[in-house]
Structure formats: structure tokens, C-alpha cells
Amino acid sequence: MADFKRKTYAEKKEELDALTRQLRDGIHDYIGSQRYTAVLDSISRFHHYSMNNSIIIGLQKPEATQVASFTTWKSMNRTINKGEHGIAIFCPVKYKTEKEFEKLDSKGVPILGDDGRPLTEKKIVNQTTFKIGYVFDVSQTSQIEGKKEYPLSFAEDLKFEVEDFDCYMRLIRDVSTVPIEIKSFRSAAKGYFSNSEKKIVIQSGMPDSQTLKTAIHELAHSYFHGKDNINPDRLTFCVAECMEFPNLGEYHDNLSLEDAVKLYHKIPADRLNAGKGIGFELHDGSIYSGGMFPLVEHDKIQIDSINAVKHYRESFEVQKAIMDMREHFPDDGYSLKSTRELQAESVAYVVCKHYGIDTSDYSFGYVTSWLEDENQLMENLDSIKACSSEIIDKMDVSLKQSFQEKYGIHTPEEMAIQLDDYLQDLDLYEYRDQEISSGSIFKETLQNIKEGNTTHIEKFLKETISDNRDVKMTEKGKELLKCLKTFQKEEPLELLTRSRGRGMKR
Structure with missing residues (x-):
């Protein structure tokens, strides 16, 4: 890990x-790699199937991803696995037949004969009928050993x-x-x-x-x-009849996204001719907390103006709100x-x-x-x-929490004790011969952990691990190194730069 x-x-x-x-x-x-080109080449070999055939394939084999005929798979150096059954589809069959049509002049008007009836002529026309054919999914095939393998997936x-x-x-x-x-x-x-x-x-x-x-x-x-999936303690929505001047006309706040969308659509667009909209309020303890910012105006999501604010650009809650709102107000070109x-x-x-x-x-x-x-x-x-x-x-x-639970080390004091015991057991510098008792480095180690001054301890543990003198002690050193890092202090953040609070409720 x-x-x-x-x-x-x-x-x-x-x-x-x-x-x-x-x-x-x-x-x-x-995109510029050989594999990308090779996959595109492979894909070009597959047939495109009609909507009806796509539905039929899905009904017979829901897990199918890439289907082709026996001949196509053979051309791609793949063989059908023994015992596999084909997936039935409708295959178009074209043929020619002779049919009789009325003769028309240059203006498309029927030409009449001496008896006053329309003259006719015979023409050869193309006709299409259908027969049952069979295709196989890639999962029903295997690569033929010794032959070129065509990549079938980008990944x-x-x-x-x-x-x-x-x-x-x-x-x-x-x-x-x-x-x-x-x-x-x-x-x-x-x-x-x-x-x-x-x-x-x-x-x-x-x-x-x-x-x-x-x-x-x-x-x-x-x-x-x-x-x-939006925490209402972190983000709420509001609806205003006039986004520029919310105190004019109808205004609702502390809403969920779904309620905001419903209220938005209930307000007539031309009531004040002032532009109704949906806004959001972020509650994260930053200087932006409590302030309303437009999310939707004139039926468009204000993505550019939102992301122009760094704090909103880096906020998961705000970005999530944009994603959710896209279902109600699709963007042009947004697939x-x-x-x-x-x-x-x-x-x-x-x-x-x-x-x-x-x-x-x-x-x-x-x-x-x-x-x-x-x-x-x-x-x-x-x-x-x-x-x-x-x-x-x-x-x-x-x-x-996982490391501390796994290794039973929850406090800086417990961490210092474990490090002191490890040093004594390792006896790297023959402390026992010098009659240095257990606990002699405890106070210094504890102070370093509390102050976050652990670089030299990490270096020591990494060196003893790399020495690999004793399997048991090496594994113990790895455990202590993982635990030690959980006690490193996180630098306090100013409200201005804080992008999110800790411990968001789930």
C-alpha cells in the first residue's frame, strides 16, 4: 500500500x-498511438446492425457486446467455440424483378394511348426480402493460435x-x-x-x-x-422570479434541487420580464457561505461564470449540482x-x-x-x-482510522511506546550492551510526534526496512511507518482557501 x-x-x-x-x-x-489505430481498423470490419436486429440480439443474448458473422470472425483470425449457438437476425436479400409501370411524359403526366387509357412499360427494379441469418458474440469466439491477433477493445x-x-x-x-x-x-x-x-x-x-x-x-x-447525493447541510438551492433583484417578485430558498426545478417551471417566464432563475447557497464555513450565486438563468446553466470562481470550481458540491442540473437543462453538445x-x-x-x-x-x-x-x-x-x-x-x-485500528495505535503516546519498543527489540546500536533501559527515548519521540517533527524517524524506519536484517522486524517496521504517517499534522487552512470542510456527512 x-x-x-x-x-x-x-x-x-x-x-x-x-x-x-x-x-x-x-x-x-x-489517440496518436498504434493501438488506437489498430482498434479503429478492427471496428471497421464489423457490420452495423439495424435497430430491429439490435433489439433481437439483446433479447437472445443480453450480455453481447460485439457480434459478427462466422465469416467475419474467421477473417479476424477467430474461431467459434465448440457448442456455441448462433444469434438469429434478419438478413436482407436483394433481388431483381420485372414490374409494369405507367408511361410518363417529361412533366410526370401519364401518356394516354389511342383508346384513352394510360400506356405502360416494363422495368427491372431492385427488391429486398429477408431471411434468417446467424451471428456470434466475441465471448463465443477464441483467437486462433499462431495467427495475427486483432485488438477488439480500446482498453x-x-x-x-x-x-x-x-x-x-x-x-x-x-x-x-x-x-x-x-x-x-x-x-x-x-x-x-x-x-x-x-x-x-x-x-x-x-x-x-x-x-x-x-x-x-x-x-x-x-x-x-x-x-x-447532495448534502443539504452543505448546499441548498433557491428560486427567484428576478435573479438580478431577488427581493422583487417571488422568492424561495432552502430548497432541494428537485423542488427548485419544480418551482422554477411554475413561475411564468414573462411575469416580470426580469429573468427568473435558480441559485445555490454553499454552506462550508468559507467567505462564500450563505451567499446566493446564480446556477440557472434563462434556461441555461451558468457554467462559465460559476467556474470563474476558483472556490466553486474546486467544490465537489457545486460541481455535483452542475452535473445534476444538466439532466433538467441539457447543454448543447453535451452527451x-x-x-x-x-x-x-x-x-x-x-x-x-x-x-x-x-x-x-x-x-x-x-x-x-x-x-x-x-x-x-x-x-x-x-x-x-x-x-x-x-x-x-x-x-x-x-x-x-484503518491503520490505527489494525495495529492498535490510536494516540501519539501509543505510537511513541511502539517506536521505543521497536528500537529496543531491533537493538541496532547494541543498546542492551550499553545498559540503556527501555523507555529512554520515549519522551523525545513523543514530543517529536506531537510537534509533527517525524522526518528523521521516518528515515530511520525506511533504512531499517531496506536493510531487511530480520523478516519479522522488517514487517513491524513497515507497520510502524504506516501508522506514523497518520499522526502527521494537517496544516490549518484559511477560510479563504478552504475548499471543503472535514467530515462531510454521508
């Missing part, structure tokens, strides 16, 4: 900025193991607003977040790294796109599904990277598969950073 370290606001911001730059640059490089599955995997999953469950289940389900998806069922489900049987990344991806969906997936996978990349888990092989390809253009990523970086910061902050708090 990556070392736990309490960071100052400036350090967190610098790290998130760096990670989102890595995300942006990584996706840019991926490469993560297959490496993760140290302290169980601890990370426990942290994710701790910060999730909905239950998380790991079980097998019939779908090609690796996981999903259900708004209606209020739960996250992760496909079982995947490697640790893929399971962990998927869990954070779905966690991001639940944070960003879950209903009733809900593609943007949601881009946001969730980007957050998964940033959070995993924060804890030393590199998901580049999967995340860059996945984001690229949903990316409509590179500007789409740039437009969402603020919301990605805000949500990533929210999850990291909560996981860090749970991580501290």
Missing part, C-alpha cells in the same frame, strides 16, 4: 493538478495484483454512499451503479487491480450521478452517457494513481473510447478534480 501522508491543501491541489495533467497528456498520446484489462487489496476495498466501502456487492452477473460489463436499486455491483473473478479500479469507477458514478463515462473513469485513474496504482493501460483507452473530442476532457477537468479530491479526502480519513 502506498504510504499514507496527510497533505496540506496546497500539496493536495498540486498533486491533483499533476495527476490530471498526466491524464490529459496520456489520453492525447493514446487493456488490468491483470496485476495490488498490495493490501482488502484494505483498499474496505476503504471504498467506507466512503461509498451505497452498498457494494462483488458477484457474478450476466453481462460483459465489469460493474455498474444502479440509481434505482441504490447499490454498486462489481463483476466477480477479476484480478485485484481491475476489481479495485472498477469499484472506484462505479463509486465516482454514484458520487457524480447518484440521486439525492450525457459519454461525459458520464469520461468523468467516472478519469476519477478512477486519478484516485488509483494517488495511492500508487497505475491504471493507464485501461483508463486511457476507456476514456478515449467515449471521447467525442479532446475539448470534452478539458471542459470536465474541474469536475474530475473536485470529485477525485472528495473521494481521496474521505478515503484518507478512513485509511488513518
Whole structure:
């Protein structure tokens, strides 16, 4: 597990900025990569199916993701697995036939014969009928050994193991607003977040790294796109008949988002001809607390003006409000599904990277598969950073508690005792031969921990761990190092720069 370290606001911001730059640059490089070109080439080999056939395929095999005929799979060096049954579809069959038509003049008027009846002529026309054909999903096929393999996905599955995997999953469950289940389900998806069922489900049987990344991806969906996920103690909404002068006309405050939207639509747009709107009030203890800021005016979300304020740009609650409001006031060019997936996978990349888990092989390809253009990523970086910061902050708090519970060290005094005992047991400098008693460094160590002056202690522990003289003592040193970092003091933040309060209710 990556070392736990309490960071100052400036350090967190610098790290998130760096990670989102890595995300942006990584996706840019991926788009120009050979793999991206190869996948596009593979996709071009697949047939496009009609709406009716798409429905029929879904009814027969709901988990199907990529279907093609036997011939197409063979051309891609894949064979149909033994015992598999094809998925029936309607295949168009074109043929020619002779039909009789009325003769028309240059103006489209029927030409009459001597008997006054319209003259006719025979023409060859194209006709289409349908027959039953069969296709197979990629899950029903296997790569033919020794032949060229065509990439079928933008993303490469993560297959490496993760140290302290169980601890990370426990942290994710701790910060999730909905239950998380790991079980097998019939779908090609690796996981999903259900708004209606209020739960996250992760496909079982995947490697640790893929399971962990998927869990954070779905966690991001639940944070960003879950209903009733805005804390009313942190953010409320108001509706004004006149946003410029709220004291004129009808005004309602302390509303939920849903109630605000309903009231907004009930107010006639032309009652005062002054521009009705929806505003928000942030309650986070900052200098912005209690002040109303426009969220919607003239049926448009005021994204640019909101994000011009750094404090709102970095606030998860405000960014979440923008996401939720988009369902009621869609933006031009805003593709809900593609943007949601881009946001969730980007957050998964940033959070995993924060804890030393590199998901580049999967995340860059996945984001690229949903990316409509590179500007789409740039437009969402603020919301990605805000949500990533929210999850990291909560996981860090749970991580501290987890370490302290796991190793039974809850106070600076207990930490100092453990360090003193470790030094005595290690006997690195033959203290016992010098008749230096246990507890001789306790007071000094305790004072250093309370003052946050632990750099030299960390250095000592890392050196003894790297020496690896004794397996038992090495493991003990790793435990103490993790615990020591939970006692590092967090630098107090001025209200002006504080982007969010601690301990947000869930």
C-alpha cells in the first residue's frame, strides 16, 4: 500500500493538478498511438446492425457486446467455440424483378394511348426480402493460435495484483454512499451503479487491480450521478422570479434541487420580464457561505461564470449540482452517457494513481473510447478534480482510522511506546550492551510526534526496512511507518482557501 501522508491543501491541489495533467497528456498520446489505430481498423470490419436486429440480439443474448458473422470472425483470425449457438437476425436479400409501370411524359403526366387509357412499360427494379441469418458474440469466439491477433477493445484489462487489496476495498466501502456487492452477473460489463436499486455491483473473478479500479469507477458514478447525493447541510438551492433583484417578485430558498426545478417551471417566464432563475447557497464555513450565486438563468446553466470562481470550481458540491442540473437543462453538445463515462473513469485513474496504482493501460483507452473530442476532457477537468479530491479526502480519513485500528495505535503516546519498543527489540546500536533501559527515548519521540517533527524517524524506519536484517522486524517496521504517517499534522487552512470542510456527512 502506498504510504499514507496527510497533505496540506496546497500539496493536495498540486498533486491533483499533476495527476490530471498526466491524464490529459496520456489520453492525447493514446489517440496518436498504434493501438488506437489498430482498434479503429478492427471496428471497421464489423457490420452495423439495424435497430430491429439490435433489439433481437439483446433479447437472445443480453450480455453481447460485439457480434459478427462466422465469416467475419474467421477473417479476424477467430474461431467459434465448440457448442456455441448462433444469434438469429434478419438478413436482407436483394433481388431483381420485372414490374409494369405507367408511361410518363417529361412533366410526370401519364401518356394516354389511342383508346384513352394510360400506356405502360416494363422495368427491372431492385427488391429486398429477408431471411434468417446467424451471428456470434466475441465471448463465443477464441483467437486462433499462431495467427495475427486483432485488438477488439480500446482498453487493456488490468491483470496485476495490488498490495493490501482488502484494505483498499474496505476503504471504498467506507466512503461509498451505497452498498457494494462483488458477484457474478450476466453481462460483459465489469460493474455498474444502479440509481434505482441504490447499490454498486462489481463483476466477480477479476484480478485485484481491475476489481479495485472498477469499484472506484462505479463509486465516482454514484458520487457524480447518484440521486439525492447532495448534502443539504452543505448546499441548498433557491428560486427567484428576478435573479438580478431577488427581493422583487417571488422568492424561495432552502430548497432541494428537485423542488427548485419544480418551482422554477411554475413561475411564468414573462411575469416580470426580469429573468427568473435558480441559485445555490454553499454552506462550508468559507467567505462564500450563505451567499446566493446564480446556477440557472434563462434556461441555461451558468457554467462559465460559476467556474470563474476558483472556490466553486474546486467544490465537489457545486460541481455535483452542475452535473445534476444538466439532466433538467441539457447543454448543447453535451452527451450525457459519454461525459458520464469520461468523468467516472478519469476519477478512477486519478484516485488509483494517488495511492500508487497505475491504471493507464485501461483508463486511457476507456476514456478515449467515449471521447467525442479532446475539448470534452478539458471542459470536465474541474469536475474530475473536485470529485477525485472528495473521494481521496474521505478515503484518507478512513485509511488513518484503518491503520490505527489494525495495529492498535490510536494516540501519539501509543505510537511513541511502539517506536521505543521497536528500537529496543531491533537493538541496532547494541543498546542492551550499553545498559540503556527501555523507555529512554520515549519522551523525545513523543514530543517529536506531537510537534509533527517525524522526518528523521521516518528515515530511520525506511533504512531499517531496506536493510531487511530480520523478516519479522522488517514487517513491524513497515507497520510502524504506516501508522506514523497518520499522526502527521494537517496544516490549518484559511477560510479563504478552504475548499471543503472535514467530515462531510454521508
